[in-house]
Amino acid sequence: MLLVFMGIFFVRNLMLPMASDDIPYAFVWDGEDRGNLLDSVGPRERITSFGDIVRSQYSHYMTWGGRIIGIGLTQLFAWEGKGLFNVLNTLVFTTLALLLFRVGTGKKLSEINGAYMFWILFALWFLIPDPFLTVLWMCGSCVFLWTAVIGLLFLLPYAKAYWTEEDPLPNKWSLPLMAFAGLCAGWSVETSAAVLDFVLFFALIWFGRQKQLKAWMVVGFVFLCIGSAMLVFAPGETVRLELQRRYEYNPALPEDMYWTPLMYSINYIECFYPVVSKQIPLLLLIGYYVWHLPKGQRWNKTTQFQALMVAGSMVVMIILIFVPVTPARAGFFPTCSVILASLSALRELLKEKEAIWQRHRRLIQGFVAASLVLWVVTTSICLYIESDVRQQWMSRIDYINAHQDQDVVVVHQIDVPPIADELPDWWLYNCVSWNTDVLAWGSDLEPRPEGSHNLMYAQYYGWKKVITDGEDRRKIE
Numbered sequence: 001m002l003l004v005f006m007g008i009f010f011v012r013n014l015m016l017p018m019a020s021d022d023i024p025y026a027f028v029w030d031g032e033d034r035g036n037l038l039d040s041v042g043p044r045e046r047i048t049s050f051g052d053i054v055r056s057q058y059s060h061y062m063t064w065g066g067r068i069i070g071i072g073l074t075q076l077f078a079w080e081g082k083g084l085f086n087v088l089n090t091l092v093f094t095t096l097a098l099l100l101f102r103v104g105t106g107k108k109l110s111e112i113n114g115a116y117m118f119w120i121l122f123a124l125w126f127l128i129p130d131p132f133l134t135v136l137w138m139c140g141s142c143v144f145l146w147t148a149v150i151g152l153l154f155l156l157p158y159a160k161a162y163w164t165e166e167d168p169l170p171n172k173w174s175l176p177l178m179a180f181a182g183l184c185a186g187w188s189v190e191t192s193a194a195v196l197d198f199v200l201f202f203a204l205i206w207f208g209r210q211k212q213l214k215a216w217m218v219v220g221f222v223f224l225c226i227g228s229a230m231l232v233f234a235p236g237e238t239v240r241l242e243l244q245r246r247y248e249y250n251p252a253l254p255e256d257m258y259w260t261p262l263m264y265s266i267n268y269i270e271c272f273y274p275v276v277s278k279q280i281p282l283l284l285l286i287g288y289y290v291w292h293l294p295k296g297q298r299w300n301k302t303t304q305f306q307a308l309m310v311a312g313s314m315v316v317m318i319i320l321i322f323v324p325v326t327p328a329r330a331g332f333f334p335t336c337s338v339i340l341a342s343l344s345a346l347r348e349l350l351k352e353k354e355a356i357w358q359r360h361r362r363l364i365q366g367f368v369a370a371s372l373v374l375w376v377v378t379t380s381i382c383l384y385i386e387s388d389v390r391q392q393w394m395s396r397i398d399y400i401n402a403h404q405d406q407d408v409v410v411v412h413q414i415d416v417p418p419i420a421d422e423l424p425d426w427w428l429y430n431c432v433s434w435n436t437d438v439l440a441w442g443s444d445l446e447p448r449p450e451g452s453h454n455l456m457y458a459q460y461y462g463w464k465k466v467i468t469d470g471e472d473r474r475k476i477e
Helices: 002-015 050-063 068-080 082-105 114-126 131-136 138-164 174-186 190-209 215-232 235-247 261-277 280-291 301-320 328-402 425-430 436-443 452-461
Strands: 409-411 466-468
Touching: 002 082, 002 114, 002 131, 002 328, 050 068, 050 235, 068 082, 068 138, 082 114, 082 131, 082 138, 082 328, 114 131, 114 280, 114 328, 131 138, 131 328, 138 174, 138 190, 138 215, 138 328, 174 190, 174 215, 190 215, 190 301, 190 328, 261 301, 261 328, 280 301, 280 328, 301 328, 328 409, 328 452, 452 466
Parallel strands: 409 466
Antiparallel strands: none
16 A cells, blocks of 8 residues: 555656746745745846755745755755655655654554554545645645654654653663754744644653653753744744735735734634644544543543644644634644544554454445545546646746747746646645646746746746736635
């Protein structure tokens, strides 16, 4: 199952070109001139060395945001080329699946079986928010997928100590190792850091009460908090917010409507609801496990783990309602946290798999069969849409190259196959492939000459100026 999933994931990576922010991040960030992502961007310097990335990240940190790891990786792959990213991203996605199993169950990888793998792949395909933008798109994957793996690697020794009651880091290198891991996990992405901060704060209290608290646990948490502070309090955070309020086009939420009921309702509809509603299958499995426990045994080691993971996810998702312009992809790590909780429930239920199979055989068979059919259908649609868009994308480059002597080259906008925009709402919330909204809001070129992606795209390929035909597709209903 995992190999098939990896193969399809790799093919989808191959078909996805560098798009949206991938191209602006191929240039050194110019914080003195409002960065690389706002309209009317001027000439920029291409990244040609690691020194350029360091210089760029310093400017980015001071004038835009604190996501040093995710954006630094994006700039590295934008410089080295997407071919390397396609291979490594597949391996990182596979690592995510295996880490979810290790942290959620406390078991060795040799103990993984078909039930665990099916549940993990089902969750990663159907339940994570905006998978197209969080695990496939290069910039989004570096920011969300790669930092989630870093966060789970940091969490792994704590989980092992919790499940086995053994010290997994007894050697002298545990303190500097956990200091470095904690700093990286905290200095990743805001929602990931927040969940980890919440979970480990209460985990340390539990370890202390059990007389199992180790020095490396405290050091890891301290540096996690330091990394989180470096991320959240980056000087560029306030600068970016002001620049976005002044220069970004957002008719749904004008700058004078921040922190109003309108903003809260938009964040609920665009972020909280699509993320939390997709967690329902995970919560149902947890609920089934808890419900069938004897009443006096419902607060045990497993349910405490589940309560902490689900609480960490929910607290962060509620906080996101009060953060301006929050996309659903911000819920990526909070969803991973709930997946961990569901895997702990599955571990306990598999101890009685024969009895459960006898009671719910037809329900389980129906669920597996329906999931496989739906997976085949959705995978086929994704591959069809993405191959069609890639063909248009490559043909566009050929056309521009043939007309590069013109001062302005007008190209046709990318049009997705009709099925991409006709899928039901639950699919659109999941955003598993290209659709017109994804293209209109930053992934495609625009008919506006001053659009930042148009200008960066032309600079990247060495052309003069490129725009699309037609009208601006950024519409608010």
